[in-house]
Amino acid sequence: MLRFLLKRLALTIPTFVALMFVTFVAIRMVPGDPVEVRTGERGISPERLAQFRHELGLDQPVWKQFADYAWGLLHGDFGTSVVTNERVLTEFLQLFPATLELAFFAMVFAILIGIPAGVMAALKRGSVFDQTLMGLSLTGFSMPIFWWGLLLIMLVSERLGWTPVSGRIDLIKFYFEPVTGFMLIDALLSDQAGAFKSAFHHLMLPMIVLGTVPLATLARMTRSSMLEVLSEDYVRTAYAKGLSPFRVIGLHALRNALIPVVTIIGLQVGSLMAGAVLTETIFSWPGVGKWLIESIGRRDYPALQGGILLISSIVIVVNLTVDMLYGFINPRIRHGQ
Amino acid sequence: MASDPQILSAGAVEAVQAPPTPLAAFWASFCENRGAVMGLVLLSLIIFVAVFAEFVSPYSPVEQFRDFTKLPPVWVEGGNWHYLLGTDALGRDTLTRLIFGARVSLFIGLTVMVVSVILGVALGLAAAALGGLVDVMIMRIMDLILSVPGLVLAILIVAVMGPSLTNTIVAVTAVFLPRYVRLVRASALSELGRDYVTSARVAGAGPLRLMVLTVLPNCLAPLIVQAALGVSEAILEAAALGFLGLGAQPPVAEWGAMLADSREFIRSNPWIVTLPGLAILVTVISINLFGDGLRDALDPKLKRS
Numbered sequence: 294m295l296r297f298l299l300k301r302l303a304l305t306i307p308t309f310v311a312l313m314f315v316t317f318v319a320i321r322m323v324p325g326d327p328v329e330v331r332t333g334e335r336g337i338s339p340e341r342l343a344q345f346r347h348e349l350g351l352d353q354p355v356w357k358q359f360a361d362y363a364w365g366l367l368h369g370d371f372g373t374s375v376v377t378n379e380r381v382l383t384e385f386l387q388l389f390p391a392t393l394e395l396a397f398f399a400m401v402f403a404i405l406i407g408i409p410a411g412v413m414a415a416l417k418r419g420s421v422f423d424q425t426l427m428g429l430s431l432t433g434f435s436m437p438i439f440w441w442g443l444l445l446i447m448l449v450s451e452r453l454g455w456t457p458v459s460g461r462i463d464l465i466k467f468y469f470e471p472v473t474g475f476m477l478i479d480a481l482l483s484d485q486a487g488a489f490k491s492a493f494h495h496l497m498l499p500m501i502v503l504g505t506v507p508l509a510t511l512a513r514m515t516r517s518s519m520l521e522v523l524s525e526d527y528v529r530t531a532y533a534k535g536l537s538p539f540r541v542i543g544l545h546a547l548r549n550a551l552i553p554v555v556t557i558i559g560l561q562v563g564s565l566m567a568g569a570v571l572t573e574t575i576f577s578w579p580g581v582g583k584w585l586i587e588s589i590g591r592r593d594y595p596a597l598q599g600g601i602l603l604i605s606s607i608v609i610v611v612n613l614t615v616d617m618l619y620g621f622i623n624p625r626i627r628h629g630q
Numbered sequence: 631m632a633s634d635p636q637i638l639s640a641g642a643v644e645a646v647q648a649p650p651t652p653l654a655a656f657w658a659s660f661c662e663n664r665g666a667v668m669g670l671v672l673l674s675l676i677i678f679v680a681v682f683a684e685f686v687s688p689y690s691p692v693e694q695f696r697d698f699t700k701l702p703p704v705w706v707e708g709g710n711w712h713y714l715l716g717t718d719a720l721g722r723d724t725l726t727r728l729i730f731g732a733r734v735s736l737f738i739g740l741t742v743m744v745v746s747v748i749l750g751v752a753l754g755l756a757a758a759a760l761g762g763l764v765d766v767m768i769m770r771i772m773d774l775i776l777s778v779p780g781l782v783l784a785i786l787i788v789a790v791m792g793p794s795l796t797n798t799i800v801a802v803t804a805v806f807l808p809r810y811v812r813l814v815r816a817s818a819l820s821e822l823g824r825d826y827v828t829s830a831r832v833a834g835a836g837p838l839r840l841m842v843l844t845v846l847p848n849c850l851a852p853l854i855v856q857a858a859l860g861v862s863e864a865i866l867e868a869a870a871l872g873f874l875g876l877g878a879q880p881p882v883a884e885w886g887a888m889l890a891d892s893r894e895f896i897r898s899n900p901w902i903v904t905l906p907g908l909a910i911l912v913t914v915i916s917i918n919l920f921g922d923g924l925r926d927a928l929d930p931k932l933k934r935s
Contacts, residue, residue, distance in 0.1 A: 304773075311774045319790045435914035437866055439873045440889055440907025447900050567781035571870055585782070586874055589789045601786050605778045612777075 301616060305609055312605055313366060317359055320598045371599035376591045381599030385581060390474025391461060392580030395572065396565045398477075398496060399503035404558065407508045411515025412547065415523065426512060433509030438568055442502040442575035449498060456494045459577035463491045503572040507561045514557050515550065522550040552623050559615030563608045659927040666923020672916035680732040687726040688714075691883040695721040700899045716901050718891070724902070727883040728909050734795070734884045735865045735913060742802045742864035743857050749803075750810025751853070755841045757811065758818035769815070772808035780805045781870055788876040795878040802867045806860055813856055817849035851928045858921035862914045869910050885910045 346352045350361055365372070371381040414423040450458045457463070461476045469483035477496065480488035522528065523546055531541040570582035577583065581600060588596040650658065660666055679686050695713075699721040704714050715725040757765040775783065787801035821827060822845060830844045871877040872886025880887065888906040895902045 307770060308774055308777055311770065312777065315774065316786075319786060322790050431915060431918060432911070435862065435866075435911060435918050437869055437873075437886075437889075437907055437910045437914070439870060439886075440903075440910065443889065443893065443896060443903050444907065447896055447903065451897055563779040567779040570781055570785070571873070574874065585785065589785065589876070594789075597786070597789060601778065601782055604782055608779055609777045 297620070298617060301613060305613060308609060309606070310363075312602060313363055314359070316598045316602050317362055320594045321355075323594055366602075371603065372595035374588075374593050374596045376588075376593045376596070381596050382603070384584070384596065385600060385603050388579060388581045388584050390471070391476070391578060392566075392569050392573065392582060394475045394477065395496070395499055395503060395578060395580060396562075396569055398500045399565065399568075399572075400507060400558065400561065402500050402504035403507035403511050407511030408515050408551070408554065411512040412519050412542070412550075414512070414516045415519035415550075416542070418520065423516075427516075430509040430512045433505045434513070436505055436509075438502055438505060439571045439575055441505060442498070442572060445498050445502060446575070456498050457491075461492060461495050461579065462488065463495075467491060499572050499576045499578050502575070503565065503568050506564065506568060507558075510557065510561070511554065515554050518553050519546065519550040522546045525549075555622060556615060556619050559611065559618070562611040566604055566608060656927050660923050663923040663926055665919045666926070669916040669919025669921075669923065672912065673920050676732055676913055676916065677736060679729050680736045683729045683733050687723075687729040688712075689723045689726045691722065691727045691730040692881045693722065693726075695723070697721070700895065700902065702899070702901045703905075706901065715905055718888070718902055719895065724905055727888060728885075728905060730883040731885045731888060731906065731909060732913065734878060734882060735869065735910070738795070738799055738802065738868040739861040739865040739917075741799050742806060742868075743861045745799070745803050746807050746810050746860065747853065747857050749807055751814050751846065753807075754811045754814025755818055755846065757815045758822060758845075759837060759841045765815075768811065772811050775804060775808045780867060784867060784871055785874070785876060788871060793871075793876045793879060795882065795884075798868050798871050798877045801871065802864050805867060806864060810853070810856065810860075813852055814849055817852060818845050821845045821848050855921060855925040855928060858924050859918065862917035862921065865910065865917070866914055 343352070350358055353361070362372075369382060371385070373380055374384060377384065410426055414426045417423050446458055449455050462480065467480070467483070467485055467488045469479060469485065469488070472479050472482055476492040477489065480492040525546075528541060528546050531545045532538075536545075566582070569580060570585060572578065573580045573583035574586055581604065585597065585600045585604075588594075588600065649655075660670075695717060698710060698713060698717050700719055701713050701716040702709050703716045703724075704711055706716075709716065713723050713725070715723075715728065717723055718727070753768050757768040778786070784798075784801040784805050787804055788797050791797040791800065818841070827840065827844055830840055835844060868877055869884070869886035869889075872884045873890045875887070875890060877886055878884040880891075885906045889903065892899075892902040892906070
């Protein structure tokens with residue numbers, strides 16, 4: 294197990310280095326001079342220009358620039374935004390809790406509905422419920438979520454007036470310093486009446502939109518995994534020795550059926566991040582996805598570079614953890630090693 | 631035992647009746663799946679409309695009818711029979727733009743698929759055949775691409791290269807390439823150990839012939855399924871880029887970009903928002919239905935329970 298762990302860890306190091314290199318090169322291929330972006334494109338004296346170049350380290354040889362960049366990264370320096378002059382890591386960490394909250398609740402939403410629905414569909418294979426669910430799952434899976442978001446805004450926010458259109462909380466009524474960064478928890482801690490309700494209303498639509506594709510995937514996966522398990526000998530044995538269906542399904546079948554499903558949940562992190570970019574853009578959710586898109590508009594390439602590097606690092610680490618946990622929850626793999 | 635010649639011949643016919651050709655067997659199995667047939671029919675319709683867009687659509691996609699802006703579809707109050715699905719903010723006919731949008735989306739989806747299949751086969755076979763350093767290099771690069779969330783990688787590429795239709799295709803291809811390479815490499819590796827490959831090698835087949843003519847045909851089934859489903863994913867991804875303003879640029883009628891343009895009318899003119907998204911959804915669903923049917927018919931091993 295330890296060897297497997299170390300090997301997997303060692304394999305991620307070249308990926309990190311390559312990722313550093315690629316983002317470094319990519320940003321240098323962007324048309325337009327970063328110095329000009331920073332100073333505005335008006336006429337500027339050559340001395341000032343040279344000074345800016347020096348400040349940004351752009352007068353150094355390229356290999357030196359890369360070495361400095363890599364050295365900075367190792368010390369937690371992901372560059373400085375050319376627009377806000379703020380450290381990229383600082384900006385990212387300020388915005389990331391919003392994305393984390395959104396992604397977390399989207400996943401909770403998907404799990405709470407997707408897994409029971411998948412189990413039910415497997416138990417009633419071929420029924421109307423099963424067929425409807427599979428149809429819905431196909432639709433969810435094929436859904437352009439940016440359109441789904443707009444549709445929900447039109448129906449739920451505009452037509453019915455149930456939820457607000459954008460943001461995380463009603464900023465006119467409520468203000469409090471972030472404690473955890475999770476608006477729901479902060480709202481509870483703030484002791485302001487109605488704050489939690491407002492935060493929850495703001496979260497609802499984005500959560501549903503981001504959770505739709507994982508929900509469809511989970512329902513499908515759970516169903517097929519459950520069907521496979523239900524035909525196993527040990528399930529027949531469990532029935533044969535007189536256990537109640539509830540015990541057989543809940544204890545014997547479900548636990549085994551969920552092993553592949555748990556892996557799928559872990560591997561959704563990448564697509565959740567991609568989905569967050571779209572969801573945050575639609576709902577003006579102040580997270581890292583919206584910030585990334587805005588950085589492109591502002592030609593803030595250090596922010597883009599650092600942001601992509603940070604997001605990818607998170608995905609790599611989570612996937613690695615899922616790999617490790619998989620061995621933990623699936624003894625067959627552990628003992629096979 | 632001089633029996634009736636007629637009966638004999640009838641029996642003989644029955645005995646030598648050929649088994650169904652692979653194609654016929656595939657078709658029969660495909661047709662068992664009602665959803666797949668429905669997907670195929672819908673998809674054929676969309677392809678037909680896209681190919682013959684100039685003849686099918688009533689107007690030009692960029693023609694502006696300034697007196698008839700933001701019309702709803704004909705079945706809604708205020709609709710106009712001249713503009714069946716209404717018009718957008720500039721008075722362009724929505725039906726026409728949807729039809730031309732189908733052409734753009736299918737073009738993106740198919741180009742991405744073809745390019746990634748070709749590159750995927752080349753790189754995957756090279757990795758499997760050459761092994762060693764080449765294999766490690768190729769697979770490390772693919773791992774690298776996979777470590778960046780798809781849309782985020784596409785955004786980076788488009789940000790670097792500038793937004794355009796071509797760069798959308800490049801970006802989306804880069805995102806989907808790794809899965810083709812991995813798939814081809816994995817199935818080629820498993821085929822390479824088989825006896826028929828060894829015998830071909832013994833018979834003197836060169837490495838190129840061995841990989842392309844002997845091994846590749848036996849890796850095709852999962853590749854075709856992946857390719858079909860890859861088209862729908864590419865369309866979704868490209869539409870997302872278009873929606874973010876990073877795809878095809880105006881005035882090209884692209885579904886994602888049409889949606890982005892319509893966002894400000896979400897309150898006043900819901901139809902302008904609804905229709906392009908519906909077009910994306912229907913296209914993607916029909917391709918997915920078709921792809922699932924292909925999977926079940928071509929590759930029983932992958933069949934979903």
